[in-house]
Amino acid sequence: MKRIFDGLLLFIIIALTTGCWDHEYLKDMNLAYSIAFDLTKDHKIKQTVELIIPPETEQSATKNEIHTATGFSTRGASNELRNRVRGNMRVIKNGVQLIGKSLAINGLDAPMDVNFRDPKNPTSNVRMLIADKEAGDIVNQKKIGELKIGEFLTSKITSLENMSLFYPPETMDTVFHSLKDPGQDFALPLIGMEGDEVAAKGVALFHDQYYSGMLDTEQSILLVLLKGKTGGNARFTKTIDIGSTDSSRSELSYNVGKKKIKRTFKVNVANNGDVHVTLNIKLRAILEEYTGTHLLDDKAIARLNQELSSMMTSDAKDVIRELQKAKCDIFGVGRKLIAYHNPIWKQKNWKEDYQKVHFHTNVQVSIIDTGITQ
Amino acid sequence: MAQDEKFMSPKQQFLFIIQAQIGVGVLSIPYKLSETAKGGGGISVIMAGIITQIIILMMWALMRKFPGRNLFQICLQLAGPIVGRMLIICYIGYFLFLGANIMLSAIEVLSRWILQETPKWVLLGLFSIMTFYLAREKLTVLARFYSLASGLFIPLIIFVSYGLTQAHIEYMFPIMETGFWNILRGTKDTTNSMYGFEVFLIIFPFIDASDKQKLFIISMSNLFVTLFYTFVVCTCLMVFTSDQLRIIPEPVIYLVKSLNFYIFDRADIIFLSIWSITLVCSIVSYCYSASIGLSVLFKQKNHRSFAPYVQIAIYFIALLPITPITIHHFDQMAEFAAYLFIATIPAVLMIVSLFVKRKAGRTV
Numbered sequence: 001m002k003r004i005f006d007g008l009l010l011f012i013i014i015a016l017t018t019g020c021w022d023h024e025y026l027k028d029m030n031l032a033y034s035i036a037f038d039l040t041k042d043h044k045i046k047q048t049v050e051l052i053i054p055p056e057t058e059q060s061a062t063k064n065e066i067h068t069a070t071g072f073s074t075r076g077a078s079n080e081l082r083n084r085v086r087g088n089m090r091v092i093k094n095g096v097q098l099i100g101k102s103l104a105i106n107g108l109d110a111p112m113d114v115n116f117r118d119p120k121n122p123t124s125n126v127r128m129l130i131a132d133k134e135a136g137d138i139v140n141q142k143k144i145g146e147l148k149i150g151e152f153l154t155s156k157i158t159s160l161e162n163m164s165l166f167y168p169p170e171t172m173d174t175v176f177h178s179l180k181d182p183g184q185d186f187a188l189p190l191i192g193m194e195g196d197e198v199a200a201k202g203v204a205l206f207h208d209q210y211y212s213g214m215l216d217t218e219q220s221i222l223l224v225l226l227k228g229k230t231g232g233n234a235r236f237t238k239t240i241d242i243g244s245t246d247s248s249r250s251e252l253s254y255n256v257g258k259k260k261i262k263r264t265f266k267v268n269v270a271n272n273g274d275v276h277v278t279l280n281i282k283l284r285a286i287l288e289e290y291t292g293t294h295l296l297d298d299k300a301i302a303r304l305n306q307e308l309s310s311m312m313t314s315d316a317k318d319v320i321r322e323l324q325k326a327k328c329d330i331f332g333v334g335r336k337l338i339a340y341h342n343p344i345w346k347q348k349n350w351k352e353d354y355q356k357v358h359f360h361t362n363v364q365v366s367i368i369d370t371g372i373t374q
Numbered sequence: 375m376a377q378d379e380k381f382m383s384p385k386q387q388f389l390f391i392i393q394a395q396i397g398v399g400v401l402s403i404p405y406k407l408s409e410t411a412k413g414g415g416g417i418s419v420i421m422a423g424i425i426t427q428i429i430i431l432m433m434w435a436l437m438r439k440f441p442g443r444n445l446f447q448i449c450l451q452l453a454g455p456i457v458g459r460m461l462i463i464c465y466i467g468y469f470l471f472l473g474a475n476i477m478l479s480a481i482e483v484l485s486r487w488i489l490q491e492t493p494k495w496v497l498l499g500l501f502s503i504m505t506f507y508l509a510r511e512k513l514t515v516l517a518r519f520y521s522l523a524s525g526l527f528i529p530l531i532i533f534v535s536y537g538l539t540q541a542h543i544e545y546m547f548p549i550m551e552t553g554f555w556n557i558l559r560g561t562k563d564t565t566n567s568m569y570g571f572e573v574f575l576i577i578f579p580f581i582d583a584s585d586k587q588k589l590f591i592i593s594m595s596n597l598f599v600t601l602f603y604t605f606v607v608c609t610c611l612m613v614f615t616s617d618q619l620r621i622i623p624e625p626v627i628y629l630v631k632s633l634n635f636y637i638f639d640r641a642d643i644i645f646l647s648i649w650s651i652t653l654v655c656s657i658v659s660y661c662y663s664a665s666i667g668l669s670v671l672f673k674q675k676n677h678r679s680f681a682p683y684v685q686i687a688i689y690f691i692a693l694l695p696i697t698p699i700t701i702h703h704f705d706q707m708a709e710f711a712a713y714l715f716i717a718t719i720p721a722v723l724m725i726v727s728l729f730v731k732r733k734a735g736r737t738v
Contacts, residue, residue, distance in 0.1 A: 021493065021496070022489045022491045119486070119488075119631065119640075120490075122639045122640070124631065124632050124633060124641075125634050125636070173632040176618065177618065181618075335542075335544050339544040339545075339547035340544075340547065342548045
């Protein structure tokens, strides 16, 4: 009797616990590696997806397919897409999400809601990109050189981060924080097509959830430095007039991303309620190229330092002017006000008042290394 | 001694109370606090810990007057056979209800985050089987299992600590933004995550320690739980902005999900799998208490034969509410039941015991 009971119990346990309900077979899935969203003219969402197709024989490589569908919302477009692809489309391996400029201008909250709401959607390691025209066009390239578009974009972002064009990495989660923070805005890398190539165009600035402006590549690097961050390399090339005797201008390339950046960031409120921000950075540069004939002795370097400092300070002021024009509070001045000057914050209408913030910016460059030649 | 139970050591008591206390509530404290205390959430939790400590002191004062007796036997002794029995039935009902409530909240979280397709009755069934096997055992078995399961706190704490890498301390400021009154209101929301320490009323006679030691140890458990909660709440407050917390009901899991572990995504699945074991411990404590209550009620020596009935009752109570509104009502009922059964009735019993002290001393 006991044996029968045990056998029955075993059978029930095996029957009940194998597989359960929430199982998904990898072989049944079509994995999306990169997704692009655009806004069509009739205000629908157009979704372009790169699907990875497993190889038919074991030795051959995987292939990718591009599919497009439109719908009233992100999920709506996905559902439409599911009608067209075979099998089950899954975004669990998604690594890059591209958003077209037209959609970004209309705000990110609505198209990204599904990413945050459905726990199956990955967020912690998904990078976001803004396309300067149609995002779908970029995914439609299908392959760039030997790489599939999704892999290409992922490695593209990594190299952009390494060049300090864009740093620290913004994932979908960090964007979520900024979207829901009244005192902090964000920026995302901006890419676009140049002929057949996908090139970085700089960064797209956001105000609240809306695209509101952009910086070019050199300004983007400066923005990263102003945040006090560096992705490992931050190269600038400047034309500079160093010699007092000959008026020949020379090209100078230097890298400020190798060394730690000293940054002071202070938010003060004056008695009349004006907000003053002191933002200073000290950069240590490694000279990588110098085409001039003048010998770089101590005196010349001191002059170079001075020259570069004033050039970069004025560049930095341009960057901040652009930021304020775009109402993009990327340094989190508002957050500082919320935290430390809360009564003042409550009086402010930050959308308007951010543009009235007085920035006091200074960039100091000192060359610490000239390579193996003087 | 009413039953042939062995004693548990003070160390086991420490872990036992912790396991019983830490439940599903902490996963959503930061969300509940986002409406009231906001940045001052940490203070709310500490104050809830202090209130818990006061209740613990009161319970201890009651228990030490009746050495070798648990809550149910005290009820019988103080309130007489008829009222005492009714009290015991009420308490059994309370334990069943709270056990069911925790189980329900647990599977709600699990089905929302991981097992979306799995029907509710299956999840409840699996939880019931787990708790049933533990709840019918002796207290020492429970204590050993709880001690073993306590090792799992280490990965849990590591997971949450890893979230500190994303923390911005400014999100928490200004701490007193909403004022003292709202922080107090937040305390009320936090207190119901502290429940579980009332198993102290049942296990008190079975601890191998002096009365003072017992008080010291349970206070230490409470301190640990309060600090753990404060840590979790402060981490969440530093990682999420208040606008985010308003729309994320389970910020702790969301925090773990948003962490980047590079080699795997969805760390929340691992987190919840570990967390489930802690939840089972909480449920088991209530099942065990209810079974003990039944055994006292029916004057049986062993609670083992009552465990299946308790389990079936909990299973069906947890199956009742379906819509989010009924689940919310369920939560509220549990809250008020706890006020009555954890604070009010033990207080009344204690006051009564002051008057019948001599009589009690004679019968012991």
